Amino acid sequence: MSFIVLVIIAMCVIFMVHSIRYKLVTLPTMKYFKSALPTLSQTEQEAMEAGDTWWDTELFSGKPNWQQWHQIDAPKLSDKEQAFINTKLVHLLDMLDEEQIQADKDLPEAVWAYLKREGFFAFIIPEKFGGLEFSAQANSTIVAMIASKSLSTAVTVMVPNSLGPAELLLHYGTQTQQDDWLPKLASGDALPCFALTALDAGSDAGSIQDFGIICEGEYEGKSTLGLRLTWSKRYITLAPVATVLGLAFKAYDPNKLLGYTEDLGITCALIPTCHPGVKVGDRHNPLNQGFMNGTTQGEDVFIPLDWVIGSQAGVGKGWRMLVSCLSAGRGISLPALSAGTAHLCTRMTSAYTQVRSQFGVPIGAFEGVQASLARVAGLTYSIEACRQTTAQAIDMKKSPAVITAIAKYHLTEMSRVVMNDALDIHAGKGIQKGQSNYLANNYMGIPISITVEGANILTRNLMIFGQGATRCHPYIFQEIQTIQNKPADEAVKPFDKLLMAHLQHAGVNAIKCIGYGLTGALFSASPVSGPTKRYYQKLNWLSSCLSISAELAMLRLGGELKRKEMLSARLGDVLSHLYLASCVLKKYEHDGRQQGDLPSVCYAVEHHLAQGFTALDEFIDNFANMPIAFVLKRLMYIVGHGCKQPNDKLVIQVCSALRQSDASRERVSHLCRIGDQGAIHTMEHAYNLSRATFTYRALFNKWVKGRIDTVSLSFIEQVELAVQEQILTQEQSASLLEAEKWRIAAISVDVY
Incomplete structure (x- = not known):
């Protein structure tokens, strides 16, 4: 009989025995549990007590409360915050020239002065100290928009509003320290x-x-x-x-x-x-x-x-100060940098695929390009959904260390994928440095985001599940605290109560997991109907699989699990992709179920489901020997989970939505400001003119194709000839010539 079946039977027997008032835990058995459960050092315990949990607990429980998830208000900005973005932030963006900043290795003096004068270092400081007292949502949005134009400036603005003196003073400073330092930090007199x-x-x-x-x-x-x-x-x-x-x-x-x-x-x-x-x-x-x-x-x-x-x-008290404040920084600053980069890539790459032509057609018509562009758009939607949702948690006065670690790790990694795809599509345009290259500087900066505030290898392998298994589990943390903080004779009764509830919880999840495996979760509850209903059912399924897998891992490995980093990292990946998919679905609902966004939503959720189940498969394969792994998979998904990466049809739908709906393209790239000059403006204007003259261009291309007599003519001369032969009108030719001028400017690169 398989290991998991034995475990389920054992839990059922234990529950029945306990229900007739037999005590499960005695003093001798306390020694076993004390050795089996992971021990927490003083610093680990302080780190966990400093943060709290949020939606991660629901996802870890095996039974997410989707109604509760949807009841969380949609993220929004106040009128004051929006006015700041529309005026002062827009003016700042117009001042920035990232190529020159990198050449000078510093921001211009005028930019430094503007940042200090207008409060760009005072987002988190209360108004009574002269600060702006912005929400985490506004802080994140502003940094993201700056990052789409100048990563150097975004980092400069990010740091004083993240982990640093102001944050620490607000939470832990004396009144005298706050009165002395916060006004200086708000005004920029102190940097x-x-x-x-x-x-x-x-x-x-x-x-x-x-x-x-x-x-x-x-x-x-x-x-x-x-x-x-x-x-x-x-x-x-x-x-x-x-x-x-x-x-x-x-x-x-x-x-x-x-x-x-x-x-x-x-x-x-x-x-x-x-x-x-x-x-x-x-x-x-x-x-x-x-x-x-x-x-x-x-x-x-x-x-x-x-x-x-x-x-x-x-x-x-510094360690507690650092871990409590660092989680907020992870949830705002680095996701914002990733979102700014992703929005830039989506906006410019979707434009470039229409402006750049090969073999007589826009390169966006080629399926190979579409595969990369769809990934850019789908992952950008996911990045933005996670950015907004995680900032919202911080605005709700949460300090969810696991959630912010997920956001930091996965958003920086996804932005790297998005950028690589964008550069693949841009090809030579993307690798020639200069004023015309809007991708290269952000590309160079991505490893910085991946390295800082906890390197990504650490974040994935030690933090997400290393903390999550203990902090997000409904009973483990309480059990550890009871055993570690109470004398053995005093701990028996409360630990016995916790352990029984724990076993009941695990038993129910095991049965539910097997039921989902038999039915493919077709009868699982969903808070919505329509095209996204099935996604909620599969997320319920994956959540129950995570719950029972974590129980088995902790049962078999105990405290050794946190040292089995490759195993725990895979369980962390499952939890992460559950959270990311949840954010995508929440954004889709709060945005009013925009039909133009549905392909990107489907792409993102299917990607996360596939990644989540793949991580679960890899965990099982490395956790147990082959026969046990086979049985575990059959019990969890006897008919297979069917979660694969987005198919070709969906890829085409994502690209079509970007091309056909200006509103959809705007929603998935709105953090990238176009402005009225510079390379981003040039590409966007060329894109708009290309779309406006698409029909004329098609007529012209059909007319000129195969004509030997036009080979030696310039484009202007060819268009004039087309007018003479009544292929184009004078008005159409003027529009086509204007579009061609901007197209050439957009696809050109700098020379020295």
Whole structure:
């Protein structure tokens, strides 16, 4: 009999025995559970307690509440936020020239002044401190729109509004610190950076060797209690130009001036960069991007204890500060950069496929090009849906660490796929640097997004499921806390109650999973009817498969599971694609089920379902031996799950919708502003003229094809001849000549 059947029978027996008041957990059995369940270090426990859960818990449960999901309001901007975008942001975009910024390795002085004056560094600061107090949705939208024009400027704006002094002060600063620093940060008088990464402390921030010793020292002529700091940091964005340094270090109290503990833990402080001993200025070159990035050092630098964020009460609380604030940054900034890049690619690539012709027809008519263009549009829809939804969670005062890790990892990876497809289609146009190339600078910047705020390898292999299995499970985290935080005799009763509920939950999900496998989830509940109904049913199915697979993995591997990174990463992929597909369907509903968007919606959801079930297959194949893997798959989907990548028919429908519906194309690329000059404007204008003159061009091409006498004539002369022979009218010829002028400008590249 298969392993899973035995497990189900065992759970049913346990439930029956427990229901007649036999106690399952005794003191001796507590030892087994304590060894079987994963143990959490102090830093892991603080990280999990600092964040919270959201829709990820529903997806992990095996029974997502779709009605609750749809009841969440559609994301929106306030009138004030929209007015800022329509005026001040538009003006900023008109000021930006990314090619020149990269050549100068800096933003122009006028741009720096404008950013400070108009509050671009003050999105998260409350109005009472002089900030704009924008929503996460507005913050994300603004950064995304800037990223579609200038990645260097987007990163410059992103950092002060993400993890940094303002965020930490708002949550943990004393009133005096807030009153002192926040108005300066809001006005731009103080430009912040935050220094965390060091030579041997990257993804493992807890291993930083930078330190501060509690001691008495002199400040402003008086003896005061403080810290003597030594640090050396690298990769710090804005460090070369910052006027205030947020610094993470480990605090020690060898003389026990603050109490009885010598190792106080990670601590965060704010230090003016003009303070004696603080060194900033040496720059890195992040793939030729123009934003400021560099190093900071200090040796034996004394600071008053009041400079610690939270003052003395904040000493040793830095890790909790960092993990609680970092998840919000992951959910806003990096998804915004990815969305800006994806919108740029979709807007320009859909235009280029109509403007660029080969073999006498637009290249968008070729199915090979359509396959790539459909992927660009479908994944862009998914990226935008996830960006909006994740920012919305933060606006709901959630701090969902797993959700933001999913958004950070998958959106940066999907934007890389989108960009690669866009460059494939643009071919030579995409690889020649210069003012006419609107893709190359964003292409160079993509690895930066993938690297920062937790490298993607770490995020996928350790965070998404490593935290998700424990944090999102309805019982595991409580069970671990009960065992770890209570004496064994006191833990027996509450743990017994939790374990029984856990087993009942797992048993129901196992039965449901097998039922879905037998029926293909055809009778699973869906909150909607119509073309997307089947997607909800399959997501229910995949959710139940994830739930039982996670239970089996934890049952068999226990605490060892978090060290089996390849296995846990695949379960994380399942959870991730469930979330991404959920965001797509939510956006489709909140946008009013736009028919022109349906092909892109279907493409995105089918892609995520296929990826989710593929990850599940790979997990099972590597988790169990072949016979057990075969049985598991047959029980979970006895007739097969039928989830494949989008077919050719859907690919053609996506491309047709982009070509035929201006509204659909606008919705999937609206973050890319066209403007009235520059390469983006040139391509968009050429696209519009090409569509407007398509019929004339077809008539002209048919007339000129095969005519030897027109070979030596210029295009203008050919058009004049076509007018003479009454193929075109004077008005049509004028339109065609204008369209051709812009077409040539659009497909041309820079020469030096």
